[in-house]
Amino acid sequence: MSEIRKDYVRPLDIKHGQVDMAHGSGGRAMAQLIEELFAKYLGNEYLAQGDDGALLPHPGEGKLVMATDSHVVSPLFFPGGDIGCLSVHGTINDVAVMGAEPLYLSAGFILEEGFKFADLARIVQSMAAAANEAGVPVVTGDTKVVERGKGDGVFITTTGVGVVRPGMELSGRCAKPGDVILVSGTLGDHGMAIMAERESLGFESPIVSDTAALHGLIAAMRASGADIHVLRDPTRGGLATTLNEIAKQSGVGMMLQEKALPVTPAVNAACEFLGLDPLYVANEGKLVAICAEQDAEKLLAAMRSHPLGAAAAIVGTVHEDAHHFVQMTTGFGGKRIVDWLSGEQLPRIC
Amino acid sequence: MKFIDEFRDGEVAKTLAAAIRDEVDPGRSYHFMEFCGGHTHAISRYGVTDLLPANVRMIHGPGCPVCVLPIGRVDQAIRLALEQGVTLCTYGDCLRVPASDGLSLMKAKARGGDIRMVYSSADAVALAQKNPDKQVVFFAIGFETTTPPTAVAIKQAAALGLKNFSVLCCHVLTPSAISSILESPEVRQWGTVPLDGFVGPAHVSTIIGSRPYEFFAEEYRKPVVIAGFEPLDVMQAIRMLVQQVNEGRAEVENEFSRAVDRDGNKKAQALVAEVFEMRKNFEWRGLNVLPYSALRIRSLFAEFDAEKRFPLEYRSVADHKACECGAILRGVKRPQDCKIFGTVCTPENPVGSCMVSSEGACAAHYTYGRYKDV
Numbered sequence: 124m125s126e127i128r129k130d131y132v133r134p135l136d137i138k139h140g141q142v143d144m145a146h147g148s149g150g151r152a153m154a155q156l157i158e159e160l161f162a163k164y165l166g167n168e169y170l171a172q173g174d175d176g177a178l179l180p181h182p183g184e185g186k187l188v189m190a191t192d193s194h195v196v197s198p199l200f201f202p203g204g205d206i207g208c209l210s211v212h213g214t215i216n217d218v219a220v221m222g223a224e225p226l227y228l229s230a231g232f233i234l235e236e237g238f239k240f241a242d243l244a245r246i247v248q249s250m251a252a253a254a255n256e257a258g259v260p261v262v263t264g265d266t267k268v269v270e271r272g273k274g275d276g277v278f279i280t281t282t283g284v285g286v287v288r289p290g291m292e293l294s295g296r297c298a299k300p301g302d303v304i305l306v307s308g309t310l311g312d313h314g315m316a317i318m319a320e321r322e323s324l325g326f327e328s329p330i331v332s333d334t335a336a337l338h339g340l341i342a343a344m345r346a347s348g349a350d351i352h353v354l355r356d357p358t359r360g361g362l363a364t365t366l367n368e369i370a371k372q373s374g375v376g377m378m379l380q381e382k383a384l385p386v387t388p389a390v391n392a393a394c395e396f397l398g399l400d401p402l403y404v405a406n407e408g409k410l411v412a413i414c415a416e417q418d419a420e421k422l423l424a425a426m427r428s429h430p431l432g433a434a435a436a437i438v439g440t441v442h443e444d445a446h447h448f449v450q451m452t453t454g455f456g457g458k459r460i461v462d463w464l465s466g467e468q469l470p471r472i473c
Numbered sequence: 474m475k476f477i478d479e480f481r482d483g484e485v486a487k488t489l490a491a492a493i494r495d496e497v498d499p500g501r502s503y504h505f506m507e508f509c510g511g512h513t514h515a516i517s518r519y520g521v522t523d524l525l526p527a528n529v530r531m532i533h534g535p536g537c538p539v540c541v542l543p544i545g546r547v548d549q550a551i552r553l554a555l556e557q558g559v560t561l562c563t564y565g566d567c568l569r570v571p572a573s574d575g576l577s578l579m580k581a582k583a584r585g586g587d588i589r590m591v592y593s594s595a596d597a598v599a600l601a602q603k604n605p606d607k608q609v610v611f612f613a614i615g616f617e618t619t620t621p622p623t624a625v626a627i628k629q630a631a632a633l634g635l636k637n638f639s640v641l642c643c644h645v646l647t648p649s650a651i652s653s654i655l656e657s658p659e660v661r662q663w664g665t666v667p668l669d670g671f672v673g674p675a676h677v678s679t680i681i682g683s684r685p686y687e688f689f690a691e692e693y694r695k696p697v698v699i700a701g702f703e704p705l706d707v708m709q710a711i712r713m714l715v716q717q718v719n720e721g722r723a724e725v726e727n728e729f730s731r732a733v734d735r736d737g738n739k740k741a742q743a744l745v746a747e748v749f750e751m752r753k754n755f756e757w758r759g760l761n762v763l764p765y766s767a768l769r770i771r772s773l774f775a776e777f778d779a780e781k782r783f784p785l786e787y788r789s790v791a792d793h794k795a796c797e798c799g800a801i802l803r804g805v806k807r808p809q810d811c812k813i814f815g816t817v818c819t820p821e822n823p824v825g826s827c828m829v830s831s832e833g834a835c836a837a838h839y840t841y842g843r844y845k846d847v
Contacts, residue, residue, distance in 0.1 A: 382483075391474050397592075398831075448844045455704050456483040456490075457520015459841040465820035 135159045140240040147234065147268025160244060161232075161264060164251040169227070169262035177262035182226060182286040190217035191282040197471045199246065199276055201320045203312075203332030204407075206279055207249035209473060212336045212407060213358065214283040215257055219338035220354040220410060222293035222345075223285030228254060230264040230281050235274035246277065257336040259283070291345070297352040298373035302441040303419035305412045307340060307426055308333070308434040310362055311390045311404035317472045318404075319393060330389050335408030340431040347425035349418035356410050358473060360464040363402040365411055366449045367463045376444020379451040379461060383438045403464050405472045413441060480703030481519065489708040490524040496715050502528040505714050506804055507672040508651065510537030510832025511702040517837035519704035529711065532666070533834035535650050535759060535802040536674060538615040539566045540826045540833045543756045544790040546643050547572040549780075550612045553641065554578070554586030557783050560604065562597035563612035564619075565590045566830040571823055573790050578612075594619075594626035601630065601638035610779045611640045618676040620644045620768065621741040624748040627770065627777045639779040642770050645755065647677050648685045649766030653757075655693045659805050666804050670714040672707060673699035675729050682737025686725045694723040701729040748774055756789055758826055759802030798825035801834050808835040809846050815839055 135155060145152035162170060169177040194210040204212075211228065218225040230250065234243070254261055261281075316332040341354060353373070357365035362384075370377050386394075386401045394401045408431060414422050419437055426432030439451075449461045497503065507513055513533045516522060522531060535541055547570050554561040561578070568579040568590060582588040587607075591597050594611055601609035613623040623640060630638040651671070659666040673686055678699045686697040696717035700710030710728045717724060727733055748771060755767030770778040779785065792798060796818070797811035808814050808827065818824040820836055827833035831840070 388474060395474060395477060446844070446847055450844060453519045454483050455481055455519040455521070455524075456486050457523040457704075458844075459518060459520050460844050462840045465836075465840065 135240060137240045137244050142234045142236060142238040142240065142243065142268055144236055144268055144270070147266060153266060157266065160240070160247055161266070164247045165230070165254065165261045165264070167260040167262065169260060170264070177227070179227060179262065185286045185288040186292070188218050188221045188223035188285045188287050189282065190214055190221070191280065192217060193278065193280040194473055195275070195278050195471050196317065196473050197275060198317070198320055199242065201332055202316050202330065204334040205246055205249050206277065207246035208253035209334050209407060210279040210281045211250050211253035211257065211259070212334050213473060214281040215259055215336045215338055216356040216410070218283040218285040219336075219341050220293065220356055221285070221287060222291045222354070223287035225257070225259045225283050225285040225338050227262045227284045228259055228281050230261045230279060232264070232266045233274055233278040234266065234268045235276055236268055236271040238276050243277065253336065257338065259336075293351065293354050295353055295355060295369045295372040298369055298375050298413045298441050299352060300375055300441055300443045301416050302352055302413045303416050303437055304366070304377060304379070304439040304441065305414070305419065305423060305426065305435060305437050306362065306385065307337070307410045307412070307432040308408075309385045309387045309390065310357075310406060310409065311386060311394065311401035313407040314361070314404035314472050315390045315393045318397065330387075330393060333406055333408035335431055337408065337410050337431060340410070340426065340429045343429045343432075344412065344422060344425050347421055349422035349425065350415040351412055351422065352415065353413040354410055357406050359405050361401070361403040361405055362411065363400070363449065363461045364464045366461065367447075369411075369413065370447040370449050373441075374447060375441050376447060377439055377441050377449045379439035379449065381451050381454045383436055385434050385436050402461060407473060477703070480701065480705045482705065485705055486524060486708060489705065489712060493529065493708070493712050493715060494526050496712065496719065497526050497528060498719060499528065502530065502667070503669050503715055503718060504530050504532055504667040505670050505672055505711060506532040506534045506654070506668055507707070508534035508536040508647070509674045509677070509702070510540065510830060511675060512672055512700065512707055513537070513834055513837050514832050515702050515704050515707055517841035520841075521704050521707055524708065525711065529715065532668070532804040533801065533837075534671075534804060535654070535757075536616065536647065536677075537827070537830050537832040537834070538619070539570050539830045540798065540802060541645060541650070541757045541759060542567070542570060542614055542643060542826060543758045544572050544792070545756060545788050547578065548790060549785050549787065550578060550641060551576055551581045551586070552785065553610050553779065553783060554581050554588050555584065557608070558587070559608040559610045559783075560587045560589060560600060561610050561612055562589045562591045562600060564614065567612060567614060569823060569829045570826050571829070594622045595629070598626050598629050598633075598635070598638060601635050602633065605637055608637050608639070611638070612643070613640050614643045616645055616647050616674070616677050617680045620745050620749065621680060621738075624744045627748050627774050628744070630777055631774060639777050639782045640770060641779040641785075642749070642768060644749065644768045645757065646766050646768070647674055647681070648688075649763050650757070650760060651686075651689055653760045653763050653766075654803060655689065655695065657803055659803065668695065668804070669718050670696035670698070672710045672714070673697045673725070675700060675702045675706070675732070678729065678733040678737065680738050680741050683725050683727050683733060683735050684737070690723045690725050696723045696726070698726045699729050699733055701732065747771075758792065759799035793824050796825040798827045798835075801827050808838040811835070815843060
């Protein structure tokens with residue numbers, strides 16, 4: 124005579140437990156991790172399918188946009204966010220600035236042996252909250268574990284898929300002489316928040332990362348009817364690098380007005396202290412918009428009426444230039460180049 | 474930013490520019506050397522030259538710490554990291570200075586060298602404290618501004634009894650570099666570098682004071698105006714230099730009186746004198762071997778001297794043949810006169826040291842001013 128024992132598996136010890144190699148083995152431990160942590164927080168009808176890939180409905184008319192972004196930020200938790208919400212926002216923004224409506228995300232986790240479940244849970248919850256708020260579900264994912272010392276806690280790669288409706292495509296190739304350049308808010312907040320948090324500096328500051336999903340702001344901007352030619356999120360390398368990329372892609376030159384650039388006093392002071400230039404410091408919740416001259420004010424008003432664009436400003440203009448230089452009239456009254464970022468200003472900021 | 478923005482005010486700049494325009498003698502030209510890389514950077518970044526009359530020309534000087542660092546010294550640091558297995562700490566700009574065999578400290582790091590960027594010499598001491606089983610070497614570079622912090626680090630290590638901390642001392646002296654320029658045949662005999670005066674160092678002068686420059690004013694009849702690193706400081710200093718030249722004066726004047734006095738920081742000077750002594754000779758990039766132009770660690774602190782702790786022979790290495798850094802550091806050539814400027818030599822792949830630091834003449838011109846060349 125036999126008695127079937129009650130189906131009981133001891134749950135993951137989220138509070139005190141740590142990732143071990145078995146959690147990436149593909150076996151029972153991994154299944155448990157997925158079920159009790161990833162699926163618990165990120166769960167949705169597509170993830171629940173439980174197959175190797177997600178079966179998604181046809182997105183309707185238009186073209187697909189796909190973007191991917193790996194996140195290795197250090198520290199994992201910083202004022203204003205963490206690697207979890209950052210990995211959601213970053214990829215949504217990459218899809219959104221193409222003119223697309225972001226629809227789905229995938230998430231790949233590389234975990235380091237010994238990483239605390241408590242930290243992982245915090246990160247996954249933050250991802251879930253960001254994805255929920257944005258209305259873009261994580262529909263498929265992957266987990267790998269590497270030996271202690273071969274990773275740095277957790278790395279997250281997210282891929283986003285969206286659909287761009289016919290005629291709504293945007294590209295960095297479309298800036299034209301005469302266009303006006305706008306930014307959606309203050310520059311350098313994310314990079315300096317990370318920098319301030321790094322232990323080797325140890326200065327206290329009220330600088331908070333701006334990490335945010337921008338598709339809502341973009342929808343509001345497009346609803347204004349303004350003739351937008353280019354959108355881009357100035358992440359690594361900051362505004363300077365992003366504008367140089369666009370200038371090269373579009374074959375134009377640009378002239379910025381230093382006095383018009385929005386930078387918070389705290390970021391300005393921290394940059395001054397460390398010898399950094401806010402123009403090269405990363406943003407994770409800001410965008411650059413380039414639009415036809417006659418629509419600039421209309422677009423600015425639309426940006427300012429959205430919470431993520433409250434500090435939006437017109438910062439420069441596009442002109443013909445065979446050398447594709449981005450230049451700036453300094454607050455001092457002189458002129459200078461705003462060059463590509465050279466070397467690395469701040470490593471591992473996203 | 475309070476106390477900063479005031480010195481970058483565009484309206485005041487316009488007034489100063491107008492005053493300089495009124496005061497210059499249109500019948501002559503004015504050539505002033507800004508000694509410091511900090512001034513070079515400010516001039517390029519804020520577009521100061523756009524506000525100057527055409528007959529006032531600025532010549533970039535050698536006061537950029539990493540620019541004057543000879544290849545042989547960077548090689549020593551790399552050897553320490555790769556061959557001796559030490560943890561080598563240094564300031565950020567140093568990491569990209571090109572060395573022998575296509576290496577730089579950054580490339581040596583990629584090859585497995587334990588090389589760390591620090592913001593302060595104190596970070597290097599802390600690292601040694603935290604890792605008692607690792608030898609930590611601080612690659613100490615720079616002029617008089619960065620020397621006192623290195624002295625503090627050595628004294629701190631001595632007080633803590635650290636057995637795993639040492640310093641590769643490459644600190645150099647500003648007055649020696651100025652003498653070398655004034656003594657160069659280009660300035661003294663051939664007149665190929667016309668030089669009517671100096672914008673004197675800002676931060677260096679907070680330590681050494683304005684007195685050391687008096688010799689240059691008296692002996693060489695060159696006016697010196699010590700100036701802060703903000704663009705308005707530079708403009709004001711240029712105006713004061715123009716006035717001295719017009720009136721036939723050659724004096725040391727101090728525009729940076731909010732931070733510099735005649736005697737400097739005596740406490741820092743005493744600290745430096747306690748820990749360091751003069752080297753008989755030191756090789757500079759561009760200026761060759763200059764006698765009594767650099768510091769070494771006194772024998773009292775010999776145990777913290779990396780050159781004594783490790784087998785480190787100094788080997789002088791010639792610059793790349795096409796590189797004009799030497800001539801640029803002496804004010805003989807401008808960055809755009811170098812054949813490889815902006816083509817082979819760029820901030821991403823610097824051939825010479827002047828393309829490395831943001832204070833280097835080539836990097837400053839490439840990053841901020843090259844639109845003027847096309």
